[in-house]
Amino acid sequence: MCMECLVDKLLECGQQEALKGFWLPINLIKKVKEYDFTELSFLSTHHIWTITQHSLEANTVPCDSYLYVEGKLTKDDDGITTQLEFINNAVAYLFKEIRYELNGTVIDSVRDVGLVSTLKGYLSYTPNESSLLENAGWVAKKNKTVAKQGETLKDAITRERIITDSAGNFNTIIPLKHLMGFFEDFRKLMIHMRQELVIIRSSSDYDAVTSENDTEKPKVTINRISWVVPHVSLSLEEQININTIVKKGVDLPIHFRSWEIIEYPSLPTSTRHTWPVKTSTKVESPRHVIVAFQKDRKNKLTSDMSKFDNISLRNIKVFLNSDRYPYADLLLDFANNKFATLYDMYANFQESYYLIKTNQPVFNPKEFKNHAPIAHIDCSHQKDSLQTGSVVLRIEFETDVATTTDISAYCLLLHEKLFIYNPLNKTVRQP
Secondary structure, eight states: OOHHHHHHHHIIIIIHHHHHHTSOOGGGEEEEEEEEEEEEEEEOSSOEEEEEEOOSSOEEOGGGOEEEEEEEEEETTSOOOSSOEEOTTGGGGGEEEEEEEETTEEEEEEESHHHHHHHHHHHHOOHHHHHHGGGGTOOTTOOOOOOOTTOOHHHHHHHHOSSBOTTOEEEEEEEGGGTOHHHHHOOSOEESOOEEEEEEEOSOSGGGEEOSSSSSOEEEEEEEEEEEEEEEEEOHHHHHHHHHHHHTTOOEEEEEEEEEEEEEOSOOSOSEEEEEEEEEOSTTOEEEEEEEEEESOTTOTTSOTTOOOOTTEEEEEEEETTEEESSSOOOOBGGGTBOHHHHHHHHTHHHHHHOOSOOOOSSOHHHHHHHOOOEEEEOOSOOGGGGSSOEEEEEEEEESSOOOTTEEEEEEEEEEEEEEEETTTTEEEOO
């Protein structure tokens, strides 16, 4: 059964009142307070935070919650750095994994948080949205800092800093919808449930920073991390309606699109590749597939993990069982500046994913080529045959120049998920 059919089935079972009650007009909201659930630490790598929102009587708005992170970037001997600087989306690269749990059940999780949110952000954000996220350390068009004539590199880095001061201190506010699909898509109240956010620190800080050379080793210390969650007080009438729904033991749907990353860590030396990525259920069949490549960037201080490489890509196709996307060959030739079809696929993501009429990609074609020549394959229009069994996903791609073993490939899958929760008996399950 497809995701839409499952939601329709809930509606047929008398859930209309419940579904309607969680989309609240502004006039039904009496008061909004932000509650800070904080974990304090003075640790660098190899750490796990579990931040819990305990109140079982609260009406919360998880989609508007955010992380507040403060810390310090220094050399590994705690000295002030003169060469190290954060890359775009650096704070997200400090986290290896993030999970959202509801009454102990994992609802959504993202591995390689920095990589996933960077790829998703390059596709999703308009120039204006990208600018507003600078407070989160998001600078999509950031280049490596170069000193001007008569200027030292230290002075140049100080001039270009966004979230750090001259001593390396930083603090950021990162909307959780920037990091996870659940928080972007589930724009409803969460009623009377214990919620937890589990954050696993990356084992190394190298992927979050860059430098002209590797004479200085980085150390990023997180001094405080908070999960700030809005709590809503409703009008008396609406609160009575919700209390009635809860007392009836109504099952409520949680429908969103999850972001899953799969890595091919080292490509073989060849110009033709077949990558068997995943076998999934019919409900979680990917609707959008994003493929990106990096050459010798991971854990390398002189490289920028927020940028991607074209690897002389000539053609790429995604196969869901026997169906292929796109049907026609792309005929790319980066050496001769021929990548218009790839850019067009990238630029059309917003219209397809968010169902909007006007695409406003953050990169123009030149910036796309230099920063993020990624492949977005739209698989949202699938045949009915893909809704009747398991779906085998494989990717085939060709390059003009043979790939080398220092090239990594990444496949970001955007697929639907559905959970059912019951605020009366506190159960959470997948249908």
